[in-house]
Amino acid sequence: MNLYTALLRPLMFRFDPETAHFVTVEACRIAGLIPLVPQLSRACLEYSATELETEVAGLRFANPIGLAAGWDKSGRALRMLDHLGFGFVEIGSISARRSAGNPRPRLFRLPQDRSIVVNYGLPNDGAEVVAMRLASHRSRAPLGVNIVKTNDGFNAPACSDEDILTDYERSVVLMHSHASYITLNLSCPNAKDGQDYFALPGIISKLLERLGSHNIDCPVFLKVTPNPDPAALERLITEAEPFAFVRGFIFNLPQGKPATLHFTTPQTNWNRMPGAVAGKPVERLINTCIRELYCRMPRGRFFIIGAGGVFNAEDAYQKIRLGASLVQIYTALIYEGPAVVKRINRGLSALLKRDGYKHVSEAVGQGLC
Numbered sequence: 001m002n003l004y005t006a007l008l009r010p011l012m013f014r015f016d017p018e019t020a021h022f023v024t025v026e027a028c029r030i031a032g033l034i035p036l037v038p039q040l041s042r043a044c045l046e047y048s049a050t051e052l053e054t055e056v057a058g059l060r061f062a063n064p065i066g067l068a069a070g071w072d073k074s075g076r077a078l079r080m081l082d083h084l085g086f087g088f089v090e091i092g093s094i095s096a097r098r099s100a101g102n103p104r105p106r107l108f109r110l111p112q113d114r115s116i117v118v119n120y121g122l123p124n125d126g127a128e129v130v131a132m133r134l135a136s137h138r139s140r141a142p143l144g145v146n147i148v149k150t151n152d153g154f155n156a157p158a159c160s161d162e163d164i165l166t167d168y169e170r171s172v173v174l175m176h177s178h179a180s181y182i183t184l185n186l187s188c189p190n191a192k193d194g195q196d197y198f199a200l201p202g203i204i205s206k207l208l209e210r211l212g213s214h215n216i217d218c219p220v221f222l223k224v225t226p227n228p229d230p231a232a233l234e235r236l237i238t239e240a241e242p243f244a245f246v247r248g249f250i251f252n253l254p255q256g257k258p259a260t261l262h263f264t265t266p267q268t269n270w271n272r273m274p275g276a277v278a279g280k281p282v283e284r285l286i287n288t289c290i291r292e293l294y295c296r297m298p299r300g301r302f303f304i305i306g307a308g309g310v311f312n313a314e315d316a317y318q319k320i321r322l323g324a325s326l327v328q329i330y331t332a333l334i335y336e337g338p339a340v341v342k343r344i345n346r347g348l349s350a351l352l353k354r355d356g357y358k359h360v361s362e363a364v365g366q367g368l369c
């Protein structure tokens with residue numbers, strides 16, 4: 001029990017999940033404007049240790065624990081996010097045009113599973129507005145900007161290849177000079193027949209070729225469907241390899257409720273909740289994907305950012321030992337509060353020392369046979 005789980009969480013859980021999310025982001029935005037509050041927060045929430053410092057894709061991180069995309073979709077609370085103890089922060093997903101996302105309700109809690117079901121449909125303020133916000137912000141820690149194709153709504157006509165590629169290109173051009181790294185969220189609303197557009201052979205190369213003409217001056221990560229099928233992973237690596245600016249991968253949430261997810265909540269409850277599942281139920285699937293990708297990818301050339309079901313230091317360490325160089329959290333913040341970042345970092349530092357590692361990078365992939 002701590003202040004968050006004893007008082008704040010019960011209070012927040014009285015609101016519907018989207019209102020609670022909105023209120024939290026706004027509270028962070030406002031707190032960031034009050035003199036000394038960010039510094040005070042950092043003094044309480046930061047944990048520094050040399051073994052946690054790492055370098056990935058040419059970027060330096062004070063610790064490997066980052067905030068995953070989707071919490072601050074439009075970069076509204078950047079100042080405060082820099083003071084919560086994260087080693088890096090990823091904002092977005094941001095699209096070329098502003099999007100309202102899907103109709104409400106579109107966010108649900110499964111407390112028994114320490115999980116969130118998300119059907120936001122990528123609402124955000126659009127790349128131009130967010131680029132202006134970023135232009136007046138100097139981040140302490142590396143800042144990732146997650147970019148996605150604009151969601152024009154359920155009834156929008158299917159997009160052509162040209163529409164999709166141009167949408168990504170426009171956002172990347174506006175964002176890359178403000179970001180430490182870019183993540184391309186390769187999920188594509190309004191694709192023909194609801195297909196998984198980027199699963200089609202050659203499409204990722206097509207997008208990267210298009211972006212390659214812009215001299216992108218930061219590393220790019222590809223956030224992809226969590227499919228552990230070796231053929232799919234080999235194809236991903238083959239399509240990314242010719243593009244030097246691509247430095248790694250993140251696994252996204254799987255679409256819907258595949259049988260590979262494990263719930264304790266009765267199916268009749270989560271069946272009524274449209275969307276993707278975050279938190280503990282996806283951990284095993286994502287960990288399998290990380291392991292399978294790490295075994296196949298050229299090390300040093302590519303890095304993995306692992307996100308999915310990390311709630312404590314052991315969870316983060318497991319992802320690192322399976323091949324992730326950095327780890328992101330989201331659902332843990334909702335259930336455990338912001339102090340979870342410091343707890344994970346402190347615990348991770350102890351685990352590294354226990355196992356004789358001087359730096360977290362030495363532990364990456366060491367859990368594989």
Ligand SMILES: Cc1cc2nc3c(=O)[nH]c(=O)nc-3n(C[C@H](O)[C@H](O)[C@H](O)COP(=O)(O)O)c2cc1C
Nearest residue numbers: 068069070092093118278279307308309329330331
């Ligand atoms: C409410 C919510 C919104 C999200 N929105 C995005 C998003 O806009 N873009 C994205 O790439 N991932 C998004 N994600 C996925 C997270 O970035 C992360 O990959 C996933 O939640 C797994 O981490 P977790 O189990 O710690 O939550 C979202 C997740 C949640 C819970």
